[in-house]
Amino acid sequence: MSGGARERGFASEVVEADGSYEATARVVDPGRSEDDRVVEAALRPRRLAEFPGQPRVRDQLGLVLEAARRRGRPPDHVLLSGPPGLGKTTLAMIVAAELEKPLRLTSGPAIQHAGDLAAVLSSLDEGEVLFLDEIHRMSRSAEEMLYLAMEDFRVDVIVGKGPGATAIPLELPPFTVVGATTRSGLLPAPLRDRFGFTAHLDYYDVADLVQILHRSAGLLGVEADEDGIREIAGRSRGTPRIANRLLRRVRDWAQVHGEGHVDLAAAQVALALFDVDAVGLDRLDRAVLEALCRRFGGGPVGLSTLAVAVGEEADTVETVAEPYLVREGYIVRTPRGRAASPRAWTHLGITAPRSAPLQDLLPVDGDSDDTAPGRFGG
Template structure:
């Protein structure tokens, strides 16, 4: 049976309601990402003073790190309506026109997964982003005419997990771009404290520390693990999350002390055992592990790289000494590691 990893940062159906319940409602509740928050504060304040909509903003960073939450907070801060859509949902120019012509002055348009906007839609977006003008083509062939529609001034917020896939012309049209990083252990503990209050579960701070250590420093994963541990505490204990219960339930879920699951360990083991530590290309790695390339790129690799277990070189992925050590495999490549 294929078990979906507990530590995948990607939202599951079940997470959608958890995300909603636990989504920060105020800036104070939005923990961490201090530099981004400070910059946004200035952009928003300056726009308020000029009585204008803030410039278009692009957020990139791994799944579950807080991009959507930021977009909602910004809309709330400027008292705007937020319209939410995603790159793949806008298939035709007509879809885009329908969205844009329904916007009101000062609205926020949030486009998630904007690396998946198709080329044609992107091209329609350029003049929209530059000067709030939408050029629509009416009719076909030699009779076709271009009509220019003036749109209200709005703020486009784009989010993506794959900054590299955003074309340069689109990227350049955002007023500011922010990268969201993995959180610190302390920040995740703070998030878990708030979440346990909202979920009305009593948790020992030491237990929250244990959960935070295994959360891949990603708020969504931390909250999901908290929920799992809460269930475990309810069934196996007295409903209170103690360090012992946290430890037990997470090892029951086969999540190790640094947040790795079977899928992560399998990837490392394949690189080490089958490919002698690498380098190995993405395609070959996907085939050898029966994982999709996208899962490797979005779920496994960012955290394995953050841990320093995988290095990406021009010739492919390599397992580092730290990865060998974590798996308890003897490392014997000191000589030929020089690339």
Template sequence: MRIQTPEEAFAEDLDRSLRPRTLADFVGQDGLKAQLQVSLEAAKARGEALDHVLLAGPPGLGKTSLAQILAAEMGVPFVQTAAPALERKADIAAFLSALEPRSVFFVDELHRLSRALEETFYPAMEDLQLPITLGQGAGARVTNLPLPPFTLVGATTRAGLLTTPLRDRFGIQHRLEPYDGPELTAIVHRSAHILGCEVQEAGASAIARRSRGTPRVANRLLKRVRDFAEVRGRGVVDAATADAALDLLQIDDLGLDRLDREILSAVCSKFGGGPVGLSTLAVTVGEEQDTIEDVYEPYLLQCGFLMRTPRGRVATAGAYAHLGLEAPEDPALF
């Protein structure tokens, strides 16, 4: 096991301190919070475990934070793992058998759970029993290990990859949506207060505008802008300081970074607006296909700069305008 350096441990503690601790502290997702509040109060009134919860949505929107909040609001232990770390049925059995009554068991990236292991969760979620095989060969027999009441909270960025039997066993299902400007501005102010950083309204708005609708990105940019303000400014994050810091990071007014623009530029300039295949595009910009598809493409699609077609990726008129290029006259591309 790799040991964290003091700097890495400090950064992890800092990120953890920025997470909201209660539903009241959680900014945005108002409809989701209202529904969860009802479920929480009902479960506490009956003295039962909260029903199993499935949280879906793009990375960085607060799925892990919400899982921790559910445990805190219920006043129960929080146990966390990730689906890729569950390699054998024994791994699941070890976690589930050690849970205290009404605990919250959080599994991140649930869509990466293998089908064989997924079926292990079925009787645990429905009947609070875990089938265990004792012995081998003809003398083997199956016994059911009773489990305490618990809440499985699954988080996924790709809900479409979950099987229907697993998805249907979650009594509470929610999808988190990207945040708007005022919500991200409020998050920046809250995080700045925790970090002990003075942020003016215009500075917070500048950071929020370039945060791609994602609180995790907003917090990351805030920390980099804070560094810039302390080294090259007066220690106060105003609009000019935020813009200068983010320009230094090569993040433009829509939140696109250098590689985002390289992808758009490659499609527009080198391939005439497309269509271009993902593998060709990956080689052109020097990045892995999975990284382009999972990290960069979703936001470019949200911005309306790229289109996915059966023949490949195609740049839109908006992409040309954003890059300051003249769009081709062929209307078929648009």
């Protein structure tokens, strides 16, 4: 590793000083500290039977893996889609564990050339599981090579340039690709069709998050009562990653300012300190609602104008704050821009102005153009 390089995350990529990635996939054997291992253990169950929530996905994936084991062959390629933090990487690790095969990890941004992918594929052994995170961000040339590799277990390596270039076919042992994406609509149809099993992970309900938090608290050695756990679960936006992060922050507060025990009072005070309100909205969420309601009279307002008002990039507002606010009914995406719903006014404790009903802003046929400028431009 070069002097300016550093490890990125827990898995496969090395980030160089110039921000580039090394694409080589690696068998997961990280040398992390014991505390890191404990935290990750809390986040990542090792077997399908231990995976909480997502019962339909769990049952379907279990059937696919069991059938493959009985046939003695690698299972079909698996595509996992859904919002961040719901367990796509964990399920990829579980697939490898259930098959008792090594897992290699890399990501779409790390594979920007067909040669990068060829190097990864040529190093696979029979039955190995290759996890491609953010698979929709692969380069087009790498995607086209992956089509052939997934279907025929073969890649064509180009040797030379120009008229003298020669394609040398390279046979690959059977393997399983597990792809993960937060934006399945960006995957080209030919790539999506080569996955034999596709699963979409949805947000978790509070009961599942309570189960996850109890398990995490036990692995982290955190003393927590039911009321404290349920308070954290209710503010976790249906996402296990957020739930575990909030649990650690409440633990920190309890150890520094409390008695080391996570109860309802500790959870409420700690989450207030970290700007997580009673329904799970954070600083950015509330800033978006405040801008919509106080500055723009409830909208509609264009995305770029809204982003400038809260001091964030438009992509950040659209991908980080907006999905949860829309799902929970705080804002509405209309053909004329974003508009605040009655629930947003109520949550902020503000009386909504007398104006046109919200339904008048919605498209008649249900087909909205979210890129159209709002009443305030953008």
